[in-house]
Amino acid sequence: MSDHTHPTPAQYWKIAVVLAVLTAIEVGMYYIDRELGLGAFNAAILLVLALTKFIIVVGWYMHLRFESPFLNRFFTGGFILALSLYAIILGLLGVLVIRGGG
Amino acid sequence: MTDLAHEPELGHHDEHESTGIENRKLGMWVFLSSEFLFFGALISNYLLYSNRGGFDAPYPAEVYDIPFTSVSSFVLLMSSLTMVLAHNALSRDDQNGARTWLFATAALGSVFLGGQVFEFTDFIVEFGMTLSTNPAASAFYVLTGFHGLHVAIGVIMLLSLWGISRRQNGLSEKHGLNLELVGLYWHFVDIIWIVIFTVVYLLSLPPS
Numbered sequence: 001m002s003d004h005t006h007p008t009p010a011q012y013w014k015i016a017v018v019l020a021v022l023t024a025i026e027v028g029m030y031y032i033d034r035e036l037g038l039g040a041f042n043a044a045i046l047l048v049l050a051l052t053k054f055i056i057v058v059g060w061y062m063h064l065r066f067e068s069p070f071l072n073r074f075f076t077g078g079f080i081l082a083l084s085l086y087a088i089i090l091g092l093l094g095v096l097v098i099r100g101g102g
Numbered sequence: 103m104t105d106l107a108h109e110p111e112l113g114h115h116d117e118h119e120s121t122g123i124e125n126r127k128l129g130m131w132v133f134l135s136s137e138f139l140f141f142g143a144l145i146s147n148y149l150l151y152s153n154r155g156g157f158d159a160p161y162p163a164e165v166y167d168i169p170f171t172s173v174s175s176f177v178l179l180m181s182s183l184t185m186v187l188a189h190n191a192l193s194r195d196d197q198n199g200a201r202t203w204l205f206a207t208a209a210l211g212s213v214f215l216g217g218q219v220f221e222f223t224d225f226i227v228e229f230g231m232t233l234s235t236n237p238a239a240s241a242f243y244v245l246t247g248f249h250g251l252h253v254a255i256g257v258i259m260l261l262s263l264w265g266i267s268r269r270q271n272g273l274s275e276k277h278g279l280n281l282e283l284v285g286l287y288w289h290f291v292d293i294i295w296i297v298i299f300t301v302v303y304l305l306s307l308p309p310s
Contacts, residue, residue: 016183050300
């Protein structure tokens, strides 16, 4: 069973502000990369930011972190497995090679 | 996140399995997992073709309007906030609040869809990038088009709940669970866009 303790509306607003700031940083990184050509470093930062936003929305807005441990482990494990599968396939096909900044 | 409110689960029935989770809710999570694999395949398809040269220009990465798409992304992100506020309002039996936030979510989703229609029109009319211009363009339109379709379905479900709430002067316990399920679907659409925005728009480069 879930623990029935969800964030308050004020906390939801704070989470939204965090998400908005992370999005702004992402867009900022895009323009910084265009000027400086950060390449793989930029890609790593953007992917970490996207993953952070993903985890925040799934954890707090979709309430996964407040759900039963079964649901939490089952879908977190499944997500990691699926992500690993796509990464391996794309790596084998040579897609995950980061080129220099444009 | 220490100051947590006591928020009862919506639409509790006697449909618990040994997993301790509502059957319909578990079904929605399983459905969303399959959707995740579906979009994973479409995103992989785009990554495979996004910078494969030797075809007609323009490529998607040459025509993106990042400031415009950033605003669209922000709008969709904020719709997740209004969705969760609708869920929270209903859990406190604030029917007016739930109805207002539901409508706000549908409105923000519609704004996002309008932006996507504008973007597609711009790409086709201004830049001549159609579905058959090159494999990257095909992959782009199929991926973002399917995402847009999911948003449209979400907007229809949100407006349906809003209409039910207006007609019945509030959402019943049964519809409370429906709102939770629609909320899960809506947040899923948002997290898929989070990935698309980063991988497809911000990290994509045209053929060198």
